[in-house]
Amino acid sequence: MDKLANRLREDADKIEVSVSEELDHRIAASLQGITPEAAAGKPRERARPLGFWWASSLTGIAAAIAVIVIINRQQVEEPPVAVPANIVAAVPVFDLKAESAALTGPLQQELENLQADIRKAEKKVKEDIGL
Amino acid sequence: MKAAQAGSVDAFADLVRSYRERLLRFLLTRCASYADAEDALQDTLINAYRYIQSYDARWRFSTWLYRIAINNAAKIRSPDVVELGELRDEESDPLLQCINDSDTENLWLSARRILNDDVFAAMWLRYAEDMSVNDISRALDRSASWTKVNLLRGRRALDAGMNGGRNESEAYG
Numbered sequence: 001m002d003k004l005a006n007r008l009r010e011d012a013d014k015i016e017v018s019v020s021e022e023l024d025h026r027i028a029a030s031l032q033g034i035t036p037e038a039a040a041g042k043p044r045e046r047a048r049p050l051g052f053w054w055a056s057s058l059t060g061i062a063a064a065i066a067v068i069v070i071i072n073r074q075q076v077e078e079p080p081v082a083v084p085a086n087i088v089a090a091v092p093v094f095d096l097k098a099e100s101a102a103l104t105g106p107l108q109q110e111l112e113n114l115q116a117d118i119r120k121a122e123k124k125v126k127e128d129i130g131l
Numbered sequence: 132m133k134a135a136q137a138g139s140v141d142a143f144a145d146l147v148r149s150y151r152e153r154l155l156r157f158l159l160t161r162c163a164s165y166a167d168a169e170d171a172l173q174d175t176l177i178n179a180y181r182y183i184q185s186y187d188a189r190w191r192f193s194t195w196l197y198r199i200a201i202n203n204a205a206k207i208r209s210p211d212v213v214e215l216g217e218l219r220d221e222e223s224d225p226l227l228q229c230i231n232d233s234d235t236e237n238l239w240l241s242a243r244r245i246l247n248d249d250v251f252a253a254m255w256l257r258y259a260e261d262m263s264v265n266d267i268s269r270a271l272d273r274s275a276s277w278t279k280v281n282l283l284r285g286r287r288a289l290d291a292g293m294n295g296g297r298n299e300s301e302a303y304g
Contacts, residue, residue: 004290005258011238015230019157023169027176036183062261122170 132192136183143180150193151176157161157255160243161204165225174203194266201252201270238289245288253278254285 019027134142143220154175158168178199186195190243239259242251249271256270268278 004286004293007238007293008242008254008289012156012255014237015156015159015226015239017152017159019151019155019172020169023173026138027173028144029141030173030177034177034181035138036138037181037185066202115254 132186132188135180136186139263140180145178146192147176147196150196153193153260154196157197157259158200158204159225160239160251160255161201161248162207162225167207168204168225171200171203171207172196174207175200178203190269191262191266193260194262194270195254197262197270198272217251238293241292242289245292246285249273250281250285252291253281257282 132142132146135146151172155168155171155172158171158175159165162168162171175196179196186192226243228242230240239255242254248256252271253267253273256267257264262270264275264278264282267273267282271278
């Protein structure tokens with residue numbers, strides 16, 4: 001070992017310390033109240049078996065399905081909600097008949113024209129075949 | 132070790148008995164008072180016992196203990212103290228009080244003045260505790276290359292201090 005290393009070792013030995021009885025007792029008393037903690041890497045023991053987890057999950061799913069089915073079967077048509085009079089009064093009244101006539105008028109005329117054309121065509125065919 | 136890991140306080144006490152003085156001596160170099168060093172030792176042993184099941188047998192037990200000790204000393208040291216060299220006046224210096232009278236200044240006192248905290252610890256673990264570079268790097272949570280480089284720097288700084296050829300105020304590390 002070289003000179004510096006020797007000197008460092010010797011000088012370290014010159015530092016005199018001792019653990020006093022009082023400190024010894026303090027440490028011993030502190031250690032008595034401590035429980036070593038489980039290593040972080042170790043898996044924790046399961047509180048319940050794995051089957052319990054599956055059983056509880058399946059029970060939960062079955063209960064949810066049952067609730068959904070019951071709700072759908074018991075579902076009744078809700079009565080129409082009465083509309084307050086002030087809202088009815090506020091709604092404008094449209095002339096639905098007039099609107100209907102306005103929309104169907106052209107179609108009616110077209111139908112009559114077609115029927116007239118059919119009658120003309122029947123008449124012409126009858127004349128052609130000599131009836 | 133197995134008995135201590137199983138929760139036997141007596142087994143743990145036997146296991147650490149031979150390390151207590153060495154740890155206290157090391158902690159004395161890092162704490163502001165003797166009482167602080169004792170508190171740090173107590174905390175170190177308590178933490179070591181509490182987490183003994185986490186001890187990895189690939190490490191030397193002493194390396195693991197020193198790592199805990201370094202952390203505890205850092206917690207106990209006053210927050211306004213940054214470097215070891217700034218710690219205290221000479222009269223209250225616990226390290227100075229524990230050093231035998233000698234014609235020459237104890238080199239660890241010089242080391243504490245010249246080196247920074249981590250380099251001082253690396254030097255101590257290497258030369259006072261005979262630890263390998265790998266163990267020192269584990270204890271200090273540093274890389275092996277950092278440890279090698281700073282051991283060399285520490286040696287050079289101390290050599291210069293011993294020979295008076297360098298200005299001691301030049302801090303290394």
